[in-house]
Amino acid sequence: xxxxxxxxxxxxxxxxxxxxxxxxxxxxxxxxxxxxxxxxxxxxxxxxxxxxxxxxxxxxxxxxxxxxxxxxxxxxxxxxxxxxxxxxxxxxxxxxxxxxxxxxxxxxxxxxxxxxxxxxxxxxxxxxxxxxxxxxxxxxxxxxxxxxxxxxxxxxxxxxxxxxxxxxxxxxxxxxxxxxxxxxxxxxxxxxxxxxxxxxxxxxxxxxxxxxxxxxxxxxxxxxxxxxxxxxxxxxxxxxxxxxxxxxxxxxxxxxxxxxxxxxxxxxxxxxxxxxxxxxxxxxxxxxxxxxxxxxxxxxxxxxxxxxxxxxxxxxxxxxxxxxxxxxxxxxxxxxxxxxxxxxxxxxxxxxxxxxxx
Numbered sequence: 001x002x003x004x005x006x007x008x009x010x011x012x013x014x015x016x017x018x019x020x021x022x023x024x025x026x027x028x029x030x031x032x033x034x035x036x037x038x039x040x041x042x043x044x045x046x047x048x049x050x051x052x053x054x055x056x057x058x059x060x061x062x063x064x065x066x067x068x069x070x071x072x073x074x075x076x077x078x079x080x081x082x083x084x085x086x087x088x089x090x091x092x093x094x095x096x097x098x099x100x101x102x103x104x105x106x107x108x109x110x111x112x113x114x115x116x117x118x119x120x121x122x123x124x125x126x127x128x129x130x131x132x133x134x135x136x137x138x139x140x141x142x143x144x145x146x147x148x149x150x151x152x153x154x155x156x157x158x159x160x161x162x163x164x165x166x167x168x169x170x171x172x173x174x175x176x177x178x179x180x181x182x183x184x185x186x187x188x189x190x191x192x193x194x195x196x197x198x199x200x201x202x203x204x205x206x207x208x209x210x211x212x213x214x215x216x217x218x219x220x221x222x223x224x225x226x227x228x229x230x231x232x233x234x235x236x237x238x239x240x241x242x243x244x245x246x247x248x249x250x251x252x253x254x255x256x257x258x259x260x261x262x263x264x265x266x267x268x269x270x271x272x273x274x275x276x277x278x279x280x281x282x283x284x285x286x287x288x289x290x291x292x293x294x295x296x297x298x299x300x301x302x303x304x305x306x307x308x309x310x311x312x313x314x315x316x317x318x319x320x321x322x323x324x325x326x327x328x329x330x331x332x333x334x335x336x337x338x339x340x341x342x343x344x345x346x347x348x349x350x351x352x353x354x355x356x357x358x
Contacts, residue, residue: 009094009098010098010099010100013054013055014049014054014056015045015049018045018090021041022034022038022041030186031186036086037086040087041086043071044083044090056094056099061104064087064109065107065109068080068108071084081111084108084110089105091105091108092105122285123285123292124285124289124290126293126296128255128283128293129297132252132257132258134258136151136152136211142257144215144219146219146220149215149219149233150233150252151290153212154252154287155294157204158295158311159291160192160193160288160313161249161286162190162191162242163313164233166191166192167180167232168229168230169216169230169232170230172212172232179204180201181199183199184198184199188227188229189225189226189227189239197313202311220233220234221234221236223237225239226238233248246286247275247278247279249286249287249290250279250284250286251278253284253290254281254283255283255284256273272284291312296323296330298311299324300330300333
């Protein structure tokens with residue numbers, strides 16, 4: 001038999017421990033999530049190496065508090081929260097394999113922040129979406145373009161950026177009862193955030209159907225991606241990268257598309273109209289901000305929160321905490337409408353109706 005010594009988990013370096021943890025998480029997490037954890041833990045590993053910690057078992061609870069103090073002085077509370085949660089999960093894994101003492105993960109302090117700090121209020125407002133879509137639908141030059149098709153899809157499905165990027169021609173059904181079908185295809189580069197639970201059909205309004213049909217017939221590049229699939233939204237090279245989709249989103253939502261610049265810029269010379277700088281325009285919006293605007297709009301229309309949650313593939317709690325960015329006036333109007341819907345019939349019974357006996 002071999003005399004090979006069994007490795008001692010306590011001897012793992014912070015860097016090796018990080019790699020081992022990420023390999024463990026690859027089977028139950030999306031690639032995007034793993035990349036996020038890798039970046040957060042990379043910062044921690046570099047800090048450990050900078051102060052001479054060569055084994056994870058050498059870490060003390062005080063070290064974790066020191067790291068918290070360091071990061072809290074450099075990043076926003078919501079960023080710190082994400083970093084500390086990642087660190088906590090990392091140490092729970094190290095506890096499980098015996099690399100650190102039991103209970104060590106409890107030394108990771110999580111900042112206590114409220115929902116308002118946790119999510120941005122920036123969104124594409126419904127009024128702006130209406131103006132943009134009205135322009136695209138009435139413009140001979142812009143109707144059925146890729147930017148138009150993207151905005152129609154993003155606004156009326158409320159889908160995540162990855163879901164829109166992953167759509168194929170075969171997922172678009174534009175005949176009777178039109179809809180798009182979001183599918184989880186991790187083996188060919190387009191996973192959904194919630195995996196199989198994210199798969200769903202989403203119905204489309206007639207105007208969106210017409211715009212998509214025009215885009216497909218006249219402006220879509222007839223190309224395939226590296227896996228031989230036919231993306232719905234295409235660049236000359238095939239399926240766009242995530243960054244390219246974000247650029248399309250910023251370009252599609254520039255306010256000067258339908259009106260004069262609200263920021264005092266001359267349209268002809270404005271650098272924000274260039275694809276490399278469109279994100280710098282204060283009024284352009286990312287796919288996430290379009291999604292936030294759609295969810296708020298649907299709730300303001302009176303859609304039940306659970307129906308909105310199913311359409312955009314999120315939990316009701318997530319929608320209420322992170323996506324519902326209604327103004328105080330909108331919230332008051334919703335409350336009045338809900339009151340009327342629930343109580344109108346009962347209130348109508350509150351009148352004294354004279355009878356022959358009175």
